[in-house]
Amino acid sequence: MLTLSEVTDISGEEGNLQVKVLQHPRFVDMDKCIACGTCAEKCPKKVEDQYNAGLMKRKAIYVPYSQTVPLKYAIDKDNCIYFQKGKCRACEKFCPAGAINFEDTEKELDLKVGSVIMAPGFTSFDPSSQDTYGYAALPNVVTSLEFERILSATGPFMGHLSRPSDKSEPKKIAWFQCVGSRDMNRCDNGYCSSVCCMYAVKQTLIAKEHSDVDLDCTVFFMDMRTHGKDFDRYYEHAQEEGIRFIRSRVHSAEPVPGTDDVLVTYVDERGHQEREIFHMVVLSTGLEIDEHVVALSQRLGIELDPYHFVQSDTFHPVATSVSGIYACGAFTGPKDIPQSVMEASAAACAATQPLAVSRNTQTKTVEIPAEKDVTREPPKIGVFVCNCGINIGGVIRVPEVAEFAGTLPHVVYVEENLFTCSQDTQDKMTAVIQEQGLNRVVVAACTPRTHEELFQETLINAGLNKYLFEMANIRNHDSWVHANDPDAATQKAKDLVRMAVAKAGLLSPLHQTDLPVHQSALVVGAGVAGMTAALSLAQQGYPVHLVEKSGTFGGNALQLHRAYQGEDVSAYVKKLTDEVSAHDRITVYPESTIQGVDGFIGNFTTEIQTPDTTETIAHGVAILATGAREYKPDEYLYGSHKAVLTHSEMDRLFMNDDPRLKAAQNVVFIQCVGSRDETHPYCSKVCCTHSVESALELKRRNPDINVYVLYRDMRTYGKREDLYREARKAGILFVRYALQEKPKISDSGDQVRVVFRDPILDRELAVEADFLCLATAIVSYHDQTLAQFFKVPMDADGWFLEAHQKLRPVDFANDGVFLCGMNHYPKPLDESIAQAQAAASRALTVLAMDTINVGGVVCHIDPDLCAGCLACMNVCPYGAISEDKEKNVAEVNEALCKGCGACAATCPCEAAILMGFNNQEIYAQIKGALAA
């Protein structure tokens, strides 16, 4: 990891790139810094804190935030008094570890890599230049990022909702949407930033939660773009919670004389100007690409679009114009966290594909010494008590604690260290364990959450099982929080050491076993997502079984005319299908279904029913890419009048160059048919863009045609907003309708008569339409059988439920099973392809292993004690427990167990135990805690 670093140049070819990296000096030795924070405490210089969006101060020597990785301080040279004025060096004087190095210099590194992924992220639009919103002049007009910090418990007001000017609690807050987005007048950002509607809704709800009063939240918006999975439900929930959403364009925010309040002037949907006073205003600022990133891209020759996002095409969403350089995240277009994470995995897959032959050539494996058998020895415990410089020793009387540790049962060795975690102490500890014949180790220092692994490695190096280790957290849980009471802190430290020693005496070695991984994959569904995933894995060198229930490959994409950037879909699908069919590592199973699945990550066996026979295959991972389908409505005369079509039917007319298209005079589109209603309370995401595309296509074919789009919110998110703008420029009419007042359709011979209300004119209009295109929903196949086979959950709408909606968007909680494409949620082709590459990437992390390691801190059910009540099976959140029907007992599959111990708490016979946290060990800790 190279921090404080920037890439200055990349040369060479994909597979062999030379990268020049400039590493700026940190002035702190990373090996020595123990992140105690003394330097920052002593540093006299206060600086604006960027992490808190400038709402707070930090010091000139700092970590950006308390959970920073790596947790090492750095000197901000531009603000350091020593560097600016030549005197101070307070940090150097007080650093207990001698980590400060004012002589640190800039380094130039030349690195050789096969490919590069650019994930430089975004910056938040700076609204200072837009004086109509008063951001620069009014303290209580803040950006959304500033508001995040205001809400945060680690922020400037410790999470208390306060406004900046007088720290008073606001009772009325306004959010302005589209600040620096969808705006070609006040800035050049014509795109929609995609995320602001959703984060504004989130902020209103969280602000309400943080507020002691009934907070009045108002969102001023143009279109509410809550098009993601479960987003619409959240938006509706916000409306139920009393958040006001006003469809409008804000004119200005001005000071209210004599107060710190803000006067908001806006124009509502009917064109009336309104005024209202708020205590605070949040600007929902858009996403922009940093100018440094633009400069670097230009230097590297990466083609950017006019908004400075990467110019990528629908079928290669993470590629750039330079071979060997890939991009992901907000750099390829504004997007939210799950989409960024998906693209990140997709880029990982795409960037390593050309390097597959060199897999595992530059990674390192470590030699592990043989493990000593200690099961027959009585406990011989060594206790290492850390001073952590002055962090512990400055409060707790460490010598007293060490002496006390020596009096505890089974303790044969005690040592005090200045820094137990330092590398030289590790080497010494290894020697001591061997010389003294220690078979249990206790370290009384900081937290196991950051340091347990380090010490466990030392145990391994000393030939001890790593689970024969326990920590007493006498820093984070003691000296740091009881700094003003050294006596009590010292007593608590003794108690913590007694607890740790008591538990350590009972610890037994835990073993992990290696299970071989079947290095092949099963992909279910041969639409574009399934084929992309299959091809990615095959090109990475792994055999793939591709199962498709129908006789043709391509899925929904076969019905699509063009992608939103104008690309020809059918040509691409044909190319993809040919590549898949021709690839010697892909076995295809058309007209086949899954009949049964057994096993777990690395070791699945699946039964496939082909037209002729039943085959059983072994595979290490599975990717579900089963798609979704277009909803066929039973309203708006669909099915009974030939002028009424769905999108796929209209695309068919385009593909067939149907002469009726040219002859048509009036075409009407109705949005949200079957979406965002009671039966399907979600947004189908693709239909707004599809309608705009088709409307433009009609105009291209016949410039005189009249096209009307009847919509509820136009959700042409991200770069798709350009199409919407183009459509309005081309004279396509967009008219909003409300769910309570849907357009009315009646038969009118060859045409249909569409009657709708225009909310701006506030009058009813009628159109005799030659075609009525219904933008119908995307609906799930609700394949419960498949879900049960793979033990994966489905939500109320029938979408497969990923392991984590933000951070694990293509994983299932069931390890080794992944998802992509529209069975996850409706999405356009580019996102399906990215998700498919992402699923392949996640699958590769399993396939690249020869074996998987199971065991360690997992549950075990003693068959002699188990009564077979199966209560454990019902509480296990991971489906790791099954019934051994012969013995009538429950059994844990260690490969599935995550070690939560829910079964252990439920078992009435104490047959289920969590290894390393068994009852005896916990009882010993309790006893130890209360023995004083």
Place this chain on the structure above:
Amino acid sequence: MNHTQQSEPIQGAVMVIGGGIAGIQSALDMANSGFYVYMVEKSPGIGGVMAQLDKTFPTNDCSM
């Protein structure tokens, strides 16, 4: 394998520029599938913008 013919072997290392949530995910995936990863981050620590967010939809989890 044709690659043995080439003067320089294909590298088994990759680079990620940017240590935000996207960069971190790419780096983890590639490291876990057998490639050595260099991560280049301009600030003193990784985490990016997501680390600045208070809570995230839908569970209102803290974003740490």
Place this chain on the structure above:
Amino acid sequence: MVQNENFEPRIIAFMCNWCTYGAADLAGVSRLSYPPNIRPVRVMCSATVSPHHLLRALQEGADGVLVGG
């Protein structure tokens, strides 16, 4: 039960490794201050804390038990 004004309760806190224990770590990093009466027991999930554990703590003389998860 409360004997006198100097009564100092002894509290056993079962802390989930992934949240409460981490939060307690963060309290330290943030140099917050709280009374020294708590003795934390780290568990891998609050779901693993059974009534037995709570009763055992009380039996051994704890004045209170906290389960954080």
